[in-house]
Amino acid sequence: MNSAALTIGFVMLHTSPLDIPGTKDAGGMNVVVQAQAEALARAGHDVRIYTRRSDAAVPKRVEVQPGLAVIHLDAGPARLLAKGEHEAVMDEFGHLLDAELELDPVDLLHAEHWFSGIAALSVARGRKIPLVQSYHSIAAEPDSPLTDGERPESPGRLAGEKLLASEADLIIAVSEAERQTVIDRLGGDPDQIRVVPLGVDTELFYPCVTTVCAEQRDWLKRGGRPEVIVVGRLHPLKGFDLIIEAIALMPAETRPVLRLVGAPPPDGDEYAQGLHEAVARHGMLSTTAFDGALRRSELAERIRAATIMVVPSHSETFGLVALEAAASGVPVIARATGGLREAVIDGTTGVLVTGDDPQVWATEVANLLGDAERLERMGAAAREHAVNSSWIASGERLVEAYSLACAGRTA
Template identity: 75%
Template sequence: MTPAALSIGFVMLHTSPLDVPGTKDAGGMNVVVRAQAEALARAGHRVRIFTRRSDTETPARVELMPNLTVLLLDAGAPRLLAKGEHEQVMEDFSRLLHTELTADPVEVLHAEHWFSGIAALPVARDCGIPLLQSYHSIAAPPESPFGDGERPESPGRLAGEARLAAEADLIIAVSEAERATVLARLEGDPDRVRVVPLGVDTDLFRPCDTAECEEQRDWLRGGGRPEVILVGRLHPLKGFDLAIEAIAQLPHAERPTLRIVGAPPPDGDDYARALHESVVAHGMLSTTAFEGALRRRELAERIRSASLMLVPSHTETFGLVALEAAASGVPVIARDAGGLREAVVAGTTGVLIAGDDPEVWASTIREMLADGPGLKRMGDAARAHALQRSWQASADRLVEVYREVIAR
């Protein structure tokens, strides 16, 4: 007998699945939640995503597709908030979420990020709904190095994340690296942590076909500069400053063009300005493009037209953009940290580099771009690796975990 479809609620307090990744505080978490929710809806499950209204134009209810609805709750003023300000609206959001779920319950509630978890926890307990928690990033104490994780941008984060590790029914990690962090830093119970691997859209993110990129190939055959791409929010944690410094180490004639895709978060203008100033200071203005945030289809086009992707993030729970590059047949140079060790198969789909030495990064960039056949072999292996991942498989694993916690 076919198992009954589930009624599932995702909670995303501080960022909306309607936001374009790379804008506001939207990033990999937004991509993951929306992709998993769409796969669940296609499989027949009824899915609702609860988020906070940050403008007055978006309707309170948005039907994304059959079985998938986004509900925008009026917690706090309908304006864009800096990430740390969301702690001030958690109580309002919790009250509104309780009203929604009392009127139309779900069988399982899945909170994304600690803001959502703390707001959802009392609602889940009062309504008798099991709560699953995904962190997507876990804060490190303020004095810790960047590689240990994000800063606790609001006062309650460190305590809030630890409380959720102790009180949520199950923790869902996106990688073994994140699971290890939950166990070590939050003293999580290993019997209450499940890893749900991420997928990738291998139809959207695909290699260039012959006709599509023929102009680019002609350009490279004629001695044109290859292109290196960076994708993500313009935030210090992403390490884009290191990528600029690395390319600046190369002789001018050997420098690839650099395409930077992404926008700063609401409180990130200073870092974005510093990146622009660094490009100017290094004489890279004519070979660097700041694209801003792009829609997913445009992003996929940019990635597959690049020769190489750099992911110099100080820490990533997984590093979804590296898997999207792999699906596009584009090798990756990434920092040897966190979940990037799982997103990149070192020596096969890309290269992992430890540390912040721009000369080491520059040398690796030069060597990889100079080896055309090697770059092609690595790109082919990356595509083959990505084809083993899908969002439907990720959603199917989620359903297994949901049914487990419901059965308890």
């Protein structure tokens, strides 16, 4: 460890980096935090991730790799909670975090999501260390359209996010779109916000080049069905229902296979059931697969086996799965919203679509699937785009931001 090394405490109250993305409330945030933490640890920094224990069998401390540990705090019951229930354990979590830091201090705290920020705010102030805040998603008013963002899952979220925008020493955004949302909706100071682009594991996510892939391409040329993949939690914000309706509008004899990867959050069974019912209602049972949540290696295999990925999310601060598809050489059709407009280069690595008309989405899917030359060209451009994004570079940008926060707190 060199003289410039930092001791960094990531705070993830409501979800653990050890959870499989697509299960519980685990999603892109879990992937981002774990990847950045691993990159920081490899660079010689001492990193801890503090999360709530949701399983009594999980050890207090899990050593992920040299320099990186996950520490479980016993705030609330040791069981899975619905996302909105975490507001009730923020104070307890903060007290336990403070006790941990009394024994094993850190140079700064980096809170992920608003639950973590509120829990860590008084701890950071009391210990006179910087608080860096990442939102990952920003709530919209309950009566606003889904394109504005998530609904506040608990009463204090809207006020809590605004408080953190003014009280945190530094805010990390993952895209210019998120940065602007923090400014416009939360009143954040532009000088206190830094954009740290996400990376992608290009060794895990890579184009399909095996003999199996060659056989698959030959099969498609002989009239086999191509595959459309959608990845994310089974939650209304992700728009899975829209893509089911779009694929249903395509002629049954040429309809692509639709693969849905992900599981519902703890309070999302009703929406998930509705997706299954829609598939059955449209007579798509034989051409639709619900894979549930997959481990990262399995997900990578599924993505590179697909012909295209569709990201119909109503709102995304970035859309990490779009970048993972790009690294896999798979073109993406995504909604023209938020950070997806930065993750997908319209007309080059994929296609951006506006609105909720299933026929528009169906037409874009059919047009891209029907143009083999365009598919190949976009796939190659997508891979080239993705290889310029690395978690090492993302970690380096984080350290630069941390240095600014530490300097500001000292001043």
